[in-house]
Amino acid sequence: MxxxxxxxxxxxxxxxxxxxxxxxxxxxxxxxxxxxxxxxxxxxxxxxxxxxxxxxxxxxxxxxxxxxxxxxxxxxxxxxxxxxxxxxxxxxxxxxxxxxxxxxxxxxxxxxxxxxxxxxxxxxxxxxxxxxxxxxxxxxxxxxxxxxxxxxxxxxxxxxxxxxxxxxxxxxxxxxxxxxxxxxxxxSLQERKEDIPLLAREFLHEYNEKYKKSITEFSTEALDLFVNYPWPGNVRELKNVIQRAVLLTPRNVIIPEYLPRRFQLKSVPNNKIVFDVGTSLGDAEKTLIIRTLKDRKGNKTATAKILGISRRSLYNKIQQLNIKV
Ligand SMILES: Nc1ncnc2c1ncn2[C@@H]1O[C@H](COP(=O)(O)OP(=O)(O)O)[C@@H](O)[C@H]1O
Ligand SMILES: [Mg+2]
Structure with missing residues (x-):
């Protein structure tokens, strides 16, 4: 028994x-x-x-x-x-x-x-x-x-x-x-986008232990890039990208700078955002808020004004969409 x-x-x-x-x-x-x-x-x-x-x-x-x-x-x-x-x-x-x-x-x-x-x-x-x-x-x-x-x-x-x-x-x-x-x-990973942050964090944890680093998180921007990337190599590609980022990151947060070039949105001018058809309204909203905040150097009053919403709803959205400021 x-x-x-x-x-x-x-x-x-x-x-x-x-x-x-x-x-x-x-x-x-x-x-x-x-x-x-x-x-x-x-x-x-x-x-x-x-x-x-x-x-x-x-x-x-x-x-x-x-x-x-x-x-x-x-x-x-x-x-x-x-x-x-x-x-x-x-x-x-x-x-x-x-x-x-x-x-x-x-x-x-x-x-x-x-x-x-x-x-x-x-x-x-x-x-x-x-x-x-x-x-x-x-x-x-x-x-x-x-x-x-x-x-x-x-x-x-x-x-x-x-x-x-x-x-x-x-x-x-x-x-x-x-x-x-x-x-x-x-x-494919693209058919289960909601698993991407879960997988990313698990691999982060795994490689963090393996390489004895003290990286605790991804920046909101890095995670956003992950969720919106098509991942032709699926989980294997995600795992490799994170292994590389863990090795390269000197601090405790992984930011887009430590991702391979295909993740750098350099071809897009700083004041433009490009979305793929198929992007959800939620993802688009999140990116727009993050980029506007960044452009306004984190000033929430100015950001809310540009976005045409109240400071209070900006705060709510920041919380709801789990945006790190
Ligand atoms: N759902 C998953 N959860 C955790 N790791 C995964 C998952 N799917 C794939 N992997 C990892 O991704 C890599 C590729 O997986 P593998 O089974 O070899 O893929 P395939 O045989 O389909 O090419 C392996 O390192 C595997 O551990
Ligand atoms: Mg195989």
């Missing part, structure tokens, strides 16, 4: 590493829990840097296989001829240079989970071998004659629409249907 309780807590703990409170992330958490209760193959779909591997690990850690190994293989990082070798291992003498027998990822993942990243880049020949291995729960090492039986759960990830690849016949339909037992779609 006690053991079971501990196991559950371990499972729940692994999910804590995934940060997010937005609606789409709540859906992701729900799907992770459901996927962890089954032994089905899972396909995690999302742009690069959205946390596909993190999600795969969370599923493994919350599943009955949690005490078994989690073996990730990035198919996209391997040349086609290396993929089979990596997945299935080889016998001695299987090819020039194969001086000794080697086990592959399938063998190492026995009793646990095999995570195939960038599955969409797999060549057709290996796709056939992979499908066989999944269906038979058994495979041959490259150059081997003995069937090796394993008990492995397959999770995979892709950043492209594999259905399109199936249509174009570059990805085998039968393998696709084997892998998509359960589909989890990860939102």
């Amino acid at each position: 006690i053991e079971e309780k501990n196991d559950r807590m371990e499972g729940a703990f692994s999910m804590k590493e995934i940060i997010g409170k937005s609606e789409p992330m709540m859906e992701v958490f729900k799907m992770i829990r459901l996927a962890a209760e089954t032994d089905l193959s899972v396909m995690v779909i999302g742009e690069s840097g959205t946390g596909k591997e993190l999600v795969a690990r969370a599923i493994h850690n919350a599943s009955v296989r949690r005490k078994g190994p989690f073996i990730p293989v990035n198919i996209g990082a391997l040349t086609p001829d290396l993929v089979s070798n990596e997945l299935f291992g080889h016998e001695r003498g299987a090819f020039t240079g194969a001086h000794a027998q080697a086990s592959g990822a399938f063998e190492r993942a026995d009793g646990g989970t095999l995570f195939l990243d960038e599955i969409g880049t797999m060549d057709q020949k290996t796709q056939v071998t992979l499908l066989r291995a999944i269906e038979d729960k058994a495979f041959y090492r490259v150059g081997g004659k003995d069937l090796i039986h394993v008990d492995v759960r397959i999770l995979c990830a892709t950043n492209e629409d594999l259905q399109a690849a199936v249509q174009k016949e570059t990805f085998r339909k039968d393998l696709y249907f084997r892998l998509e037992g359960f589909i989890i779609r990860l939102p």
